[in-house]
Amino acid sequence: xxxxxxxxxxxxxxxxxxxxxxxxxxxxxxxxxxxxxxxxxxxxxxxxxxxxxxxxxxxxxxxxxxxxxxxxxxxxxxxxxxxxxxxxxxxxxxxxxxxxxxxxxxxxxxxxxxxxxxxxxxxxxxxxxxxxxxxxxxxxxxxxxxxxxxxxxxxxxxxxxxxxxxxxxxxxxxxxxxxxxxxxxxxxxxxxxxxxxx
Amino acid sequence: xxxxxxxxxxxxxxxxxxxxxxxxxxxxxxxxxxxxxxxxxxxxxxxxxxxxxxxxxxxxxxxxxxxxxxxxxxxxxxxxxxxxxxxxxxxxxxxxxxxxxxxxxxxxxxxxxxxxxxxxxxxxxxxxxxxxxxxxxxxxxxxxxxxxxxxxxxxxxxxxxxxxxxxxxxxxxxxxxxxxxxxxxxxxxxxxxxxxxxxxxxxxxxxxxxxxxxxxxxxxxxxxxxxxxxxxxxxxxxxxxxx
Numbered sequence: 001x002x003x004x005x006x007x008x009x010x011x012x013x014x015x016x017x018x019x020x021x022x023x024x025x026x027x028x029x030x031x032x033x034x035x036x037x038x039x040x041x042x043x044x045x046x047x048x049x050x051x052x053x054x055x056x057x058x059x060x061x062x063x064x065x066x067x068x069x070x071x072x073x074x075x076x077x078x079x080x081x082x083x084x085x086x087x088x089x090x091x092x093x094x095x096x097x098x099x100x101x102x103x104x105x106x107x108x109x110x111x112x113x114x115x116x117x118x119x120x121x122x123x124x125x126x127x128x129x130x131x132x133x134x135x136x137x138x139x140x141x142x143x144x145x146x147x148x149x150x151x152x153x154x155x156x157x158x159x160x161x162x163x164x165x166x167x168x169x170x171x172x173x174x175x176x177x178x179x180x181x182x183x184x185x186x187x188x189x190x191x192x193x194x195x196x197x198x
Numbered sequence: 199x200x201x202x203x204x205x206x207x208x209x210x211x212x213x214x215x216x217x218x219x220x221x222x223x224x225x226x227x228x229x230x231x232x233x234x235x236x237x238x239x240x241x242x243x244x245x246x247x248x249x250x251x252x253x254x255x256x257x258x259x260x261x262x263x264x265x266x267x268x269x270x271x272x273x274x275x276x277x278x279x280x281x282x283x284x285x286x287x288x289x290x291x292x293x294x295x296x297x298x299x300x301x302x303x304x305x306x307x308x309x310x311x312x313x314x315x316x317x318x319x320x321x322x323x324x325x326x327x328x329x330x331x332x333x334x335x336x337x338x339x340x341x342x343x344x345x346x347x348x349x350x351x352x353x354x355x356x357x358x359x360x361x362x363x364x365x366x367x368x369x370x371x372x373x374x375x376x377x378x379x380x381x382x383x384x385x386x387x388x389x390x391x392x393x394x395x396x397x398x399x400x401x402x403x404x405x406x407x408x409x410x411x412x413x414x415x416x417x418x419x420x421x422x423x424x425x426x427x428x429x430x431x432x433x434x435x436x437x438x439x440x441x
Contacts, residue, residue, distance in 0.1 A: 018263050026255040040259055047263045048270060055274065056322050081359065126246045144209070145247035151209075169209055176243045177236075 014051055017067070022047075024147070025075045031142045032079045034131045042082060046075040072157040076139060083135070129179040133172055140165055141172035199226055201233050208240050278323050280314050281330035286342045287406065287433065292334055293317050293325065298353035299337060302404050304425050320403055321356065345373035345437050347407045354404065360388070364398040371412040374438035378416040400424060406433070 022043060029046075030039035050071060054062065130138060136158075143149045143157060144165075154169075155162045204226045211223060227234050278293045278300060291313045293301030301317050308316075314325045337351040347369055354362050367385040371377045379392040379399070388394070399410035405424060411433045415421040418441070423430035 014267055015260075015264050018260050018267075022255060022260050022263070023252060026259065027252045030253050036256075040255060043255065043259065044263050044266060048266055051267050051270065052322075122246075123250060126250060130247070130250075141247060145244050146250050148248070166206070166209060170206065173209075173240055173243045176247075177239045180243060180246065 014047075014054075017050075017071075018047055021068070021071050025071060028072060028142060028147065029075055029079055031127075031130060031146065032076070032135065032138065033083065038082065042075060042078045045082075046071065046078045049074050049078065066156070069153055069156045072143070073159065076157065080135070125180065126176075129176050132179060133175060137168050137172035137175065140168035141176070144169045201226070201230060204230075204233060205236070208237055212244065274323060277326045278317065278321060279328040280310070280317060280325050281328055281334065282310070283330045283335060283338055285338050285406075286436070287429075290338070290406070291317070292330060292338070293321070294331075294334055295323075295353070297333065297351075299334065299351055299404065299407065300353050300356070302406055304405070304429075306425070320401070323356075341407055345409075347409075352404055352407055354408070357403070360386070360391075360394065361398045361401075364395050365402060365404070365408040365410075368399065368410055368413055369408050371409060373409075373412075374434070374440075376412050376414045376418070376434065376439065379413055380416055382413055409433075412437075 025046060026039055026043045029042040030036060033039050033042065053074075057065070130141065133141065139158060140154060143154045144151075149157070151162050151165050151169075154160075154165045158165065160168075199222060204223055207219065207223050211220060227237055276295055278295050280291055280293045280301070282305065283290050283292050287304070289305035291301075291303040291305060291310070292299055293303075301321060303313055303317065305313075310327055314327060318325045333351070337348060341347055354365055357365070363386040364382055367382045368377075370385070379395045380389070382395045383389055383392045386395075395413070399413050400422070402408055402410045402424075405411070411423060411430045420427050420430050420434075
């Protein structure tokens with residue numbers, strides 16, 4: 001009889017997967033949580049889950065596996081579970097229904113992204129704005145613009161239709177535009193011109 | 199094209215979209231100053247986000263992960279031993295590793311080989327057959343005398359956090375009493391997950407010891423049980439349950 005202990009990948013081969021993806025997954029988890037310790041624990045948990053799951057897969061399933069989106073999906077699921085257990089009442093604000101709710105919320109005490117950047121730089125402003133988004137919009141915007149994933153890739157990671165992904169990306173940007181307001185221009189004046197069209 | 203329709207296409211311009219689509223959007227933007235301003239802001243936000251640096255994890259994160267994996271690999275490679283033990287509810291097949299019970303199955307006439315295969319599929323671990331050590335017999339004796347599981351003799355750490363929470367909540371139901379799936383869901387802070395709790399109970403790898411038989415539907419109906427509703431009723435009756 002075959003068991004996960006027999007079919008699990010070797011620690012050596014898994015080490016390479018960890019090396020290749022730890023930084024990207026950590027960055028993603030950090031942007032989802034805004035907390036360095038949480039992000040590290042999430043990444044550890046995600047890799048352990050991935051290792052266990054690989055051990056339960058057949059050779060064919062492993063051959064057909066698209067590793068990168070799968071690892072992001074696991075990381076996102078671990079993040080959701082963790083945030084749910086820590087903040088059960090933190091139901092996502094519906095940005096489309098009331099984008100101003102997020103702005104009001106931000107005036108009452110936005111999450112502080114000290115974990116990501118310490119100094120009060122333009123980058124900190126953007127990080128702070130990102131953390132004010134509801135998680136589903138933050139995930140879509142992070143994957144689209146920071147990770148540079150395509151709509152189909154994001155749809156696969158989030159297990160959502162492409163139309164929903166596009167809508168979430170769009171809503172996220174609309175809210176960020178309102179939060180950042182004139183700060184957007186500060187970025188463009190740093191030397192890289194913003195252009196409307198090619 | 200209306201402004202709203204064009205706005206929905208902005209993000210498409212960032213990728214490789216059709217030239218005709220690009221021209222349609224660009225044409226609208228050239229003719230509509232308010233959309234032009236909004237689009238520039240949109241591009242500005244996208245640009246701000248793309249400028250964010252990739253954060254660096256602590257230098258020992260990979261090492262910690264690999265240590266964890268190596269320990270897990272060792273844990274997974276140790277087989278689970280499956281033994282048959284007689285109890286007041288019938289003969290049980292009991293799977294254990296080191297000093298913890300991880301699997302229980304009522305003997306329903308299947309061959310030991312079939313039971314071992316089922317245990318292996320459920321636990322994703324290698325299963326071998328062997329004799330029950332004295333501590334396993336004592337643990338079961340104690341359970342069927344007190345109807346209370348001793349946490350120090352069982353291990354459900356291989357299950358998901360949700361499964362563990364649901365089974366631990368079920369273990370808090372006093373012997374001879376029943377609670378609903380919804381009650382268990384409330385106890386673990388997932389009030390909408392009553393159906394998921396039902397699935398956990400149906401797949402409980404330690405029936406009897408983690409008393410899924412004390413979980414019933416909201417109307418008080420015994421609902422269902424892996425070994426049949428009659429066995430569920432019998433267990434509750436043995437515990438002193440009065441409907």
